[in-house]
Amino acid sequence: MNRLFCIFSLFLLHTSICQAQFDQYKGDYFLFQDAKTRKTIVIEHDSLYQIDSQDRLYRLKHTNYPEIISRYNTFKIKGKNYFAHNGCGPVLEWRNDSLVRIDNSFLHQNQYGAAxxxxxNEFYYFGGYGLFTFKNLLTKYIFKSREWMAVQTFGDELPSLRRDANRILIGDYLYIFGGLVENPDNFYYGEGLSDSNVWKLDLKKMKWNKEGVFDSKYNSLDGYFNFQNGKKTYLLSRGANNKLLEIDIEANTIKKYILPSLINVKSFYFDEKSNDLVVLHLLSTTNQIKVIHIPLNTITKTPISSEAFIINPLKKLYTFLFIGCSLLLVSFVFLKTKVKTVISDYNSLIFDTTKNQLRYKRKNIGSIDDNELKIISFLVDNQTKFIALNTLNELFEQDELSENYTSTIKRRENTLNNLITKLSLITGYKENEILDYRKNPDDKRVKEIKLKENIIRIK
Structure with a gap:
């Protein structure tokens, strides 16, 4: 009898130990896509796993890691799967059929709910909650040292402390908006942000800037799963409202869609190649799980609403001010130019080529004779360059008269001197302010002349 009792006691002890060992890894369901095979992996209670919804279950091999796998974020880098604890610290790698811990860190418990x-090819955490405080720090995992480090960021202003923020990554720019902050009346759960700023981080310069303000009715977006497809981010409802939101920062739109059926999401991932949303759905009636593949384009055919996402009154104000100032500046320059032109027209000598008439202060000058007008016309046509003085002789040569060269030069000089004297008396300019004289650079015997710049304007 005693022997039977001992055997039965040993059996109960062994069963308890086995059950305790199993309970140690009795976690939740967890879904991810194998980066190498692209097959769907479902881990059950941190002890078994299933491939592509097959009936067969495999024993999960793993090194020790803190807590349960469903509390880890999954990343795909260079054809490998990595998992980082959502409180930051421990990092695991999926190797064929095993979870292997690869970090030298510890369980930080400092960035729960980080974006x-x-x-x-490096994974980052922004913000989060831990050690009784909300965060706005940026951290990243260093594969070489197998440790985490804080990344310093800059900017005239930084995003406020928060957790569960939404994020969009486009090229070298990270956009952050929404999330939860500390709630004095409900310390454990937090509350929605009071501001609706969209922040943009230049990841090359690590500099923050405000991109704009989004509609405050979208402040409470913490009840959604976040995933990205190309340059668009999607928010999948965790609750019973059965909605999918699509935010396109570049097009500045937010669209709302209805899912084809009610889905109770336990875990999910987005397959970029097949463009499928792969969801681990919990059947509430039987408490069983089911993997569902939903083509994204079947959901996003027809939105039930579409509107601008960023509404930035400051940017609009700055735009209006800029446009207003630009118009004022253009008007000022135009008026100044117009006034200057009018003044210039009023004080300048104007030569009307169509009427062969010289004017000053909008009045015709009647004292200029035909020979003087010939010189004015010739000088105006060549006012951009020096011309030899003796080229004016051609204007005074008379074919019908047998005038010698000396007479022609004398008549030219008298006419030119009389013209300069008249223009000086009419305008008040000195004679040397009307004409430029010089000797030809190549032949010093040749004398050259040119009208001063803008002394006579052409109409």
Whole structure:
């Protein structure tokens, strides 16, 4: 009898130990896509896993890691799967059929609810909650040292402390908006942000800037799963409202869609190649799980609403001010130019080529004779360059008269001197302010002349 009792006791002890060992890894369901095979992996209670919804279950091999796998964020980098604890610290790698811990860190418990993303083959956490405080710090995992480090960021102003923020990564720019902050009346759960700023981080310069303000009715977006497809981000409802939101920062739109059926999402991932949303759906009636593949384009055919996402009154104000100032500046320059032109027209000598008439202060000058007008016309046509003085002789040569060269030069000089004297008396300019004289650079015997710049304007 005692022997039977001992055997039965040993059996109960062994069963308890086995059950305790199993309970140690009794976690939730967890879904991810194998980066190498692209097959769907479902981990059950941190002890078994299933491939592509097949009936067969495999024993999950793993090294020790803190807590349960459903509390880890998943990343795909260079054809490998990595998992980082959502409180930051421990990092795991999926190797064929095993979870292997690869970090030298510890369980930080400092960034729960951080916005996570991959940039240049490294994964980052922004913000989060831990050690009784909300955060706005940026951290990244260093594969070489197998440790985490804080990344310093800059800017005239930084995003406020928050957790569960939404993020969009486009090229070298990270956009952050929404999330939860500390709630004095409900310390454990937090509350929605009071501001609706969309922040933009230049990941090359690590500099923050405000991109704009989004509609405050979208402040409470913490009840959604976040995933990205190309340059668009999608927010999948966690609750019963059965909605999918699509935010396109570049087009500045937010669209709302209805899912084809009610889905109770336990875990999910987005397959970029097949463009499918792969969801681990919990059947509430039987408490069983089911993997569902939903082509994204079947959901996003017809939105039930579409509107601008960023509404930035400051930017609009700055735009209006800029346009207003530009118009004032253009008007000022135009008026100044117009007034200057009018003044210039009023004080300048104007030569009307069509009427062969010289004017000053909008009045015709009647004292200029035909020979003087010939010189004015010739000088105006060549006012951009020096001309030899003796070229004016051609204007005074008379074919019908047998005038010698000396007479022609004398008549030219008298006419030119009389013209300069008249223009000086009419305008008040000195004679040397009307004409420029010089000797030809190549032949010093040749004398050259040119009208001063803008002394006579052409109409």
């Amino acid at each position: 996570s993303f991959v940039y240049k």
